[in-house]
Amino acid sequence: MKHIEANNVNAYYGENHVLKDISLTMKANTVTAFIGPSGCGKSTFLRCLNRMNDYIDSFRKEGDIFIEGKDIYDKKVRVEELRQKVGMVFQKPNPFPKTIFENVAYGLKIQGIKSKSVLEEAVEKSLKQAALWNEVKDSLHKSALSLSGGQQQRVCIARALAVEPSTLLMDEPASALDPISTAKIEDLIAELKENYTIVIVTHNMQQAARVSDKTAFFYMGNLIEYDKTKELFTNPKHERTENYITGRFG
Amino acid sequence: MTKLNQNRIIDSAFKYFGIFCTFFGLIVLAIFIFNILAEGLQRIDWDFLTNLPSRRPAKAGILTAWTGTAWILGLTAIISIPLGVAAGVYLEEYGKKNRLASIIEINIANLAGVPSIIYGLLGLEIFVRTLNFGGSLLAGAFTLALLILPIIIVATREALKAVPKSLREASFGMGATKWQTIWYQTLPAASGGILTGIILALSRAVGETAPLIVIGALAYVPFVATNPMDEFTVLPMQIFNWVSRPQHGFVVNAAAAIIILLLITFIMNGIAIYLRNKWQKKVNW
CATH class of the missing domain: 1.20.5 (Single alpha-helices involved in coiled-coils or other helix-helix interfaces)
Structure with missing residues (x-):
């Protein structure tokens, strides 16, 4: 089943044409990796999927994006609801300067959920899903900023999971982390695939190869190649893709 | 060499x-x-703090002056804080960054440098005459609020500017509205800087004399103000009045009142520094 579908998406920052006629579909419960050199448009495209570009004044988009069959740029769509369905994890861990509990409960609180037991249950569940519960269960009321970088990133993942999204967007989630934390995040992605559709932007091609089912290679705003990860890495159809994955440029 | x-x-x-x-x-x-x-x-003794003004220097006290200062401080805070912080939030978080915005920004910065007596004239025309507040605490507080508004707006904007974009993105990414993001994340993160600015602005208001003279605050008020429409005096006015008297006893009184005024501003500055340090320690990005 098609979970995410993009049709002829073009995007501009002012005069700058940053996404050129991107069309692709992603299935539910899969991991899709976006790779490509810096400035190729992969992060921009990722941010189109939960409309995080809306706040950039000069940003303009053409074409349609459907998630679970709904046009997410339709006027009737409330962007807040969209982002509850399509969660996001950022490059640099960005927990709120509040306790771990408050961080994870934030999404539910802003939806108006006040019941302590509901919040506690959701926090525990989300932290377990993010493989962090055992490390922090006794320090839920300590500042999230006191944790290590890898733990902070998992708090951010738990925070995104707490509102029960269907989709998780990850913008280079491990690029600021050490190898052990990175491995934990990668294991986590493999587990989360059971319940979520995951899109991950990464500069690390080994990571893309390890975690993803399908890989999209972006270059200069174009989607050059989009295929099963194994196929793309072992048998790339385009010369550009081959050059990139073999490290000859970028 | x-x-x-x-x-x-x-x-x-x-x-x-x-x-x-x-x-x-x-x-x-x-x-x-x-x-x-x-x-x-x-x-300085208890009597000095609790006596009404008097023609005899030894009997004169600053009760009306420091209660007046307290009233002015409170009313000015109530008026200027919501206005200043809200204006700062609007300009920084909602306002589009275009030509108009930069014109507004420059003008606010300029307003902070306008001589305070000009604000006195403005207050005289608007609050004392047009709105008919008379030479009351309310007129004084509104005038001083206008005077310190630019300082609070600038401080609020600077504090909000220092909040990293990643915090806002995290909140928006969770499906928070702009207002929820400001209320739950941005404002609390900026609160240290905003509070510091507010306190410094208020300590400036406490020391102002010129605009209050213009709007007609009295140097001799024989009663303690009980409501915002009462006439009033403040410590700097009292000091100004006393130093202009020929008797040496009043000069001593003025010195004593200056100590009290200095004490108030030192305490306020101390609170500002304390809050700034506490804030810096608590949040490191």
Whole structure:
């Protein structure tokens, strides 16, 4: 089943044409990796999927994006609801300067959920899903900023999971982390695939190869190649893709 | 070799010049404080704080003046804080960054530099005459609120600017609205800087005399203000009045009142510094 579908998406920052006629579909419960050199448009495209570009004044988009069959740029769509369905994890861990509990409960609180037991249950569940519960269960009321970088990133993942999204967007989630934390995040992605559709932007091609089912290679705003990860890495159809994955440029 | 020596001489000359400049201000300030303390400290007692003004210096107290200052402080805070913070939030978080915005920004910065007596004239025309507040606490508070509004707006904007974009993105990414993001994340993260700005602005308001003279605050008020429409005096007015009297006893009174006024501003600045340090320690990105 098609979970995410993009049709002829073009995007501009002012005069700058940053996404050129991107069309692709992603299935539910899969991991899709976006790779490509810096400035190729992969992060921009990722941010189109939960409309995080809306706040950039000069940003303009053409074409349609459907998630679970709904046009997410339709006027009737409330962007807040969209982002509850399509969660996001950022490059640099960005927990709120509040306790771990408050961080994870934030999404539910802003939806108006006040019941302590509901919040506690959701926090525990989300932290377990993010493989962090055992490390922090006794320090839920300590500042999230006191944790290590890898733990902070998992708090951010738990925070995104707490509102029960269907989709998780990850913008280079491990690029600021050490190898052990990175491995934990990668294991986590493999587990989360059971319940979520995951899109991950990464500069690390080994990571893309390890975690993803399908890989999209972006270059200069174009989607050059989009295929099963194994196929793309072992048998790339385009010369550009081959050059990139073999490290000859970028 | 001579060139090198010359450079060395200039180098050490500048060092001593710098030391002189630093101590010049400090020494003047120390002499001032020492004089005031020597003159006024003996005069401060409970009676001085609780007596009404009087024609006899030994019986005169600053009850009306410091209660007036407290009233003005409170009312000015109530008026200026919501207006200033809300304006700062609007300009920084909602307002589009275009030409108009930069014109507004420059003008607010300019307003902070307008002489305070001009605000007095503005207050006289708008609050005292047009709105018919008379020479009341309310007119004084509104006038001072206008005076410090630019400071609060600028401080709020600067504090909000220092909040990293990643915090806002995290909140928006969770499906928070703009208002929820501001209320739950941005404002609390900026609160240290905003509070510091507010307190510094208020301590400026506490020391202002000129605009209050213009709007007609009285130097002699024989009763304690009980509501915002009462006429009033404040500490700087009382000091101004006393130093212009010929009797030595009033000069002593003025010195004592200056100590109290200094104390109030020092305490407020102390609170501002405390809040800033606490804030810096708590949040490191």
